[in-house]
Amino acid sequence: MTEQQRPEKKETSCCSGSPSIPDKPSSCCYTSTQPNPKPEGIPSCCEGSSSICEHHEITQQTIEIRVQGMDCPSCAKTIEKSIVQLPGVAEVQVHYSAGKMRIKGDAPNQDVILRQLKRLGFTGIWPEAEQPNTQTFYVEGMDCGSCAQSIEKHLRVLPWVDTVNVHFSTGKMHLVHSGTTAAIQQEVAKVGYRATPRHTSVSKSPKISSHLLWVGGAGLLMLLGFISDLAGLLPLAGPVFFSLAILVGGYKPAKSAFFAVKNRSLDMNVLMVGAAIGAAFIGEWSEGALVVWLFAVGNWLQTQSIERTRTSIRELMELAPAEAWVSSSSGWIRQNVESIAIGQRIMVKPGEKIPLDGIVLEGTTSVNQAPITGESIPVDKMPGNEVYAGTVNESGAVEIEVTRLEADTTLAKIIRLVEEAQEKQAPTQDLVDRFARVYTPIVFILALLTMVLPPLFGGDWRDWLYRGVELLVIACPCALVISTPVAIVSAIGNAAKNGVLIKGGAFLEITGKLTAIAFDKTGTLTEGKPQVTRILTAEGVDEADLLSVASGIEEGSRHPIAQAITHEVDQRNIGPKQGTSHRAWVGKGAQATINEEVYYVGNEKMFEGLRVALNDWQTPLKEWQEIGYTPVLVGTDQQILGLIAISDSVRTTSRQTVQQLKAVGIQKVVMLTGDQPGTAHHIGSEADVDEVFAGLLPEEKMEKVQEIQRQGHKLGMVGDGMNDAPALAQADLGIAMGGAGTDTAMETADIVLMADNLEKLPSMIRLSRKALLIIKQNIAFSIAVKLLALLLIVPNWLTLWMAVLSDTGAALLVILNSMRLLRDRK
Known part of the structure; x- marks a missing residue:
C-alpha cells in the first residue's frame, strides 16, 4: 500500500494497545477514508473486519454549546474557522440565529474551546453548565x-x-x-x-453624567447652528452643526430604535428617529435638531422623575443592617446577617437598627417600629416580646434570640409583597394598555397615508411629509400609558412606608370605591383581651381577698376569663391564695380547696347547681349582662362572696375611626360578631357603628356580607386575617389587622394593617381615592393633549417641536402629578 493509500488513523486512549475487540463497539477508535478491508497498522481489535471499523463514528462526540455575543452571520464564520483548528475537533457548525455551536470530534477539550471563544470576543456555555x-x-x-x-x-x-x-x-x-x-x-x-x-x-451618577454630556453636547451644537444662521456665516455651517446635533443627541434613541424595529416593536424611539430623518429629508435641519434635543431633555427628565417613584420602596431594603453582634465562644463578634442561623443570640445596642426578627431574652428598651407598622410612638420591649428587623432600638441594650432567617423576616416579606403588588396591573391600566395597542398603529398608518396620498393627487409633498412626521410624533401615547402605573406605584409605596400593605393596583382601586365597611368585634373594634372591669363584693368581703381567692382557683388555667382575673391580680400586686384539689366544671367554672374549704368561681348555672341563693345578686347580674359584661360569681356552696365583671374593652381609636370613615364618604358601618346580643350592642354603641349583627356563625356572617352587597354597596371586611374566612373572602375587599408577625394575615388578605392601628383605615381610603382622582386627571390630560395636537395639524398650526414638546411635556407632567402621592402624609 502506498503512502497515499494508507488510511487516516486517529488513536485515543480507549484502544491504544488493545489486544482484542473491546466489549463495547464504540471503543474501536480507528477510522479511514479508504475502503481497504485490511489496512496496515490496524491492531487486532479491527482485524477480520470487512471494512474499516464502522463503529468509530460512534466514538466521536457531538457536543452542542451555546454562544453569546454573536450579532451577525460573519461572527459564526469566524468562530467556525477558529474552533475547527483546535485539537480533538473534527467538525464545527455555528448557527447564528439559534446562538448555538455544534462540535464533532474525539473528546474536545472544554477549557481550550471556551478560552478560544473568549479570545474571539464571545462567551460559550458548556452543556453541563447550563443551569436555569x-x-x-x-x-x-x-x-x-x-x-x-x-x-x-x-x-x-x-x-x-x-x-x-x-x-x-x-x-x-x-x-x-x-x-x-x-x-x-x-x-x-x-x-x-x-x-x-x-x-x-x-x-x-455615571449614567446621569454621561446622559447629560450627550444632551449638553447636542444642545451646544444646536446653539452654534442657530448662531451660524443668524450671523449669516458659511451657507453650510448651520446645517452641519444641526446635523451633528442630531447625531449626538439622537445616538441613544437611534440605537434603541434599531433594536425595536428588529424586534417588530413600535416605540417612541422609532417614531422620534423617523421624525428626525423626515425633518432632515425635507431640509428642516434646525427643526430636526430641536426635535432630537427636546426629546433627549424630556427623556432625561422623565427618567429621573420616574426613578424617584421606583426607588421609594427600595429604601426599605436599606433599613436592616448587613451585620450584627453575635454571641460566640470567644465573645461578641460581628457577623454577616445572611450567615446567622435561627436560635443564635444577637445583641443590639442603643441607637442601632435591629438586624433580624427575634424574641428579647435580656434587657428592656423602647423600639421605633414605624418602618414596619407605621406606629409613630416607640413601643416598650422586655424579655419575651417580639422585635422586627429594620426597627430601631432607641434606649437600652438588648439580647435577642433570632427566630427568622434574613430572607424570611417580616421586613423581607413586606418588601417582597409590595414589589409584587407594584407589578400587578390595575383594571384601569389594562384598559389603557389595550387602547394604546390600537391607537399607536392606527395613527402610524394615518401618518404614512398622509405622507403618500395627498402628493399623489397634486399636494405639496414637502408640506404633507411634514404633517406626516408630526403625526409620527403624536402616534406614541407615552403619557397615557404611564398615567396609571406611576400613580399606583407611588400610592402603594407611600402606604407601605406608613404600615399599610396594599396587595396590588386592583385592590387600590377597590379601596377607593368602598361605600360600606364591616368590622369583626373581637380584636378589631375591641382590644381582644378580656379584663376585669368592675367588682362587687358581699358585706364584709374585701376586693383584694375576693380576687386572691378567684386567682387561686383559676391559677394555671388558659381560659380568657381566668387569664383576665390573674392579670388583674398581678396588676394590683396581690398574691393568689394557694389552692389544692383543682377541678374544672365544663361550661360552668372551676373549684379548688383553699384553707381546707372549697371555693367556686363560675357562672349562674354552677351556683344554681350548688343550690346557692342568688336573689340578692339578680339585679347586678341582669344589668351587667345587658351592657355587655360577662359576670363571674365567686363563693362557696353556702354563699356568694362577690361578683367580678369581665369585658373586652373597646379600642380607644374605634369610635374616632368610625367617625372618620363616615367623614371620608363611607355610607354604612356595621359590626358582625358571634358574641351575645347584649355585649355586641354595647360595643357597637360605644364604637358608633350604624348596625350590629350578633350571634352569627361564620356562614351567617358571609350571608350578611352578601345581603349588604345586594343593597348596592362595595364592602370592605375588617378582621384578623384568620377568623371569619368566609366573610373576608365574600367581601369586595379583605382587610387584616396586625399583620406584623402574622404570616397568614400577610399572605391571605387583600390589604394588611401591619399594626393594630385601626386609625390607618380612613387614611388608606383617602389615599386610594386621591390615587383614583390623579389617575383620572392623568388620563384626561393625556388624551386632551393628543386631541389638541391632532386638531392643530389640520390648519397646519402645529410645528414639529411643538409636537415633541406636547408628548414629552405631557409625560413629565403626568409623572410629577403622580408623585404627589409619594408626598401625601395624611
Whole structure:
C-alpha cells in the first residue's frame, strides 16, 4: 500500500494497545477514508473486519454549546474557522440565529474551546453548565411602557433566555435563563438601557453624567447652528452643526430604535428617529435638531422623575443592617446577617437598627417600629416580646434570640409583597394598555397615508411629509400609558412606608370605591383581651381577698376569663391564695380547696347547681349582662362572696375611626360578631357603628356580607386575617389587622394593617381615592393633549417641536402629578 493509500488513523486512549475487540463497539477508535478491508497498522481489535471499523463514528462526540455575543452571520464564520483548528475537533457548525455551536470530534477539550471563544470576543456555555438561573434586574432608563416591550422582545429571541418579564412601573426585569449576568447586561445595553442585578447597589451618577454630556453636547451644537444662521456665516455651517446635533443627541434613541424595529416593536424611539430623518429629508435641519434635543431633555427628565417613584420602596431594603453582634465562644463578634442561623443570640445596642426578627431574652428598651407598622410612638420591649428587623432600638441594650432567617423576616416579606403588588396591573391600566395597542398603529398608518396620498393627487409633498412626521410624533401615547402605573406605584409605596400593605393596583382601586365597611368585634373594634372591669363584693368581703381567692382557683388555667382575673391580680400586686384539689366544671367554672374549704368561681348555672341563693345578686347580674359584661360569681356552696365583671374593652381609636370613615364618604358601618346580643350592642354603641349583627356563625356572617352587597354597596371586611374566612373572602375587599408577625394575615388578605392601628383605615381610603382622582386627571390630560395636537395639524398650526414638546411635556407632567402621592402624609 502506498503512502497515499494508507488510511487516516486517529488513536485515543480507549484502544491504544488493545489486544482484542473491546466489549463495547464504540471503543474501536480507528477510522479511514479508504475502503481497504485490511489496512496496515490496524491492531487486532479491527482485524477480520470487512471494512474499516464502522463503529468509530460512534466514538466521536457531538457536543452542542451555546454562544453569546454573536450579532451577525460573519461572527459564526469566524468562530467556525477558529474552533475547527483546535485539537480533538473534527467538525464545527455555528448557527447564528439559534446562538448555538455544534462540535464533532474525539473528546474536545472544554477549557481550550471556551478560552478560544473568549479570545474571539464571545462567551460559550458548556452543556453541563447550563443551569436555569432565575434573576431579577433593575433596568435604568425606561420612560414608557414601550421601552419595556422592546427589551422583552429583544431578550425573548435569545435561545438561552427561557422567560423574561419587564415591568416599566417598577423598573424591574425578571428572567429565567442559562446565560451569565454579564451577558444579560450586555444584551440590555444593546437596546439602550442599563441592567443592574438585584441586591447590587444601583449607582446612578455615571449614567446621569454621561446622559447629560450627550444632551449638553447636542444642545451646544444646536446653539452654534442657530448662531451660524443668524450671523449669516458659511451657507453650510448651520446645517452641519444641526446635523451633528442630531447625531449626538439622537445616538441613544437611534440605537434603541434599531433594536425595536428588529424586534417588530413600535416605540417612541422609532417614531422620534423617523421624525428626525423626515425633518432632515425635507431640509428642516434646525427643526430636526430641536426635535432630537427636546426629546433627549424630556427623556432625561422623565427618567429621573420616574426613578424617584421606583426607588421609594427600595429604601426599605436599606433599613436592616448587613451585620450584627453575635454571641460566640470567644465573645461578641460581628457577623454577616445572611450567615446567622435561627436560635443564635444577637445583641443590639442603643441607637442601632435591629438586624433580624427575634424574641428579647435580656434587657428592656423602647423600639421605633414605624418602618414596619407605621406606629409613630416607640413601643416598650422586655424579655419575651417580639422585635422586627429594620426597627430601631432607641434606649437600652438588648439580647435577642433570632427566630427568622434574613430572607424570611417580616421586613423581607413586606418588601417582597409590595414589589409584587407594584407589578400587578390595575383594571384601569389594562384598559389603557389595550387602547394604546390600537391607537399607536392606527395613527402610524394615518401618518404614512398622509405622507403618500395627498402628493399623489397634486399636494405639496414637502408640506404633507411634514404633517406626516408630526403625526409620527403624536402616534406614541407615552403619557397615557404611564398615567396609571406611576400613580399606583407611588400610592402603594407611600402606604407601605406608613404600615399599610396594599396587595396590588386592583385592590387600590377597590379601596377607593368602598361605600360600606364591616368590622369583626373581637380584636378589631375591641382590644381582644378580656379584663376585669368592675367588682362587687358581699358585706364584709374585701376586693383584694375576693380576687386572691378567684386567682387561686383559676391559677394555671388558659381560659380568657381566668387569664383576665390573674392579670388583674398581678396588676394590683396581690398574691393568689394557694389552692389544692383543682377541678374544672365544663361550661360552668372551676373549684379548688383553699384553707381546707372549697371555693367556686363560675357562672349562674354552677351556683344554681350548688343550690346557692342568688336573689340578692339578680339585679347586678341582669344589668351587667345587658351592657355587655360577662359576670363571674365567686363563693362557696353556702354563699356568694362577690361578683367580678369581665369585658373586652373597646379600642380607644374605634369610635374616632368610625367617625372618620363616615367623614371620608363611607355610607354604612356595621359590626358582625358571634358574641351575645347584649355585649355586641354595647360595643357597637360605644364604637358608633350604624348596625350590629350578633350571634352569627361564620356562614351567617358571609350571608350578611352578601345581603349588604345586594343593597348596592362595595364592602370592605375588617378582621384578623384568620377568623371569619368566609366573610373576608365574600367581601369586595379583605382587610387584616396586625399583620406584623402574622404570616397568614400577610399572605391571605387583600390589604394588611401591619399594626393594630385601626386609625390607618380612613387614611388608606383617602389615599386610594386621591390615587383614583390623579389617575383620572392623568388620563384626561393625556388624551386632551393628543386631541389638541391632532386638531392643530389640520390648519397646519402645529410645528414639529411643538409636537415633541406636547408628548414629552405631557409625560413629565403626568409623572410629577403622580408623585404627589409619594408626598401625601395624611
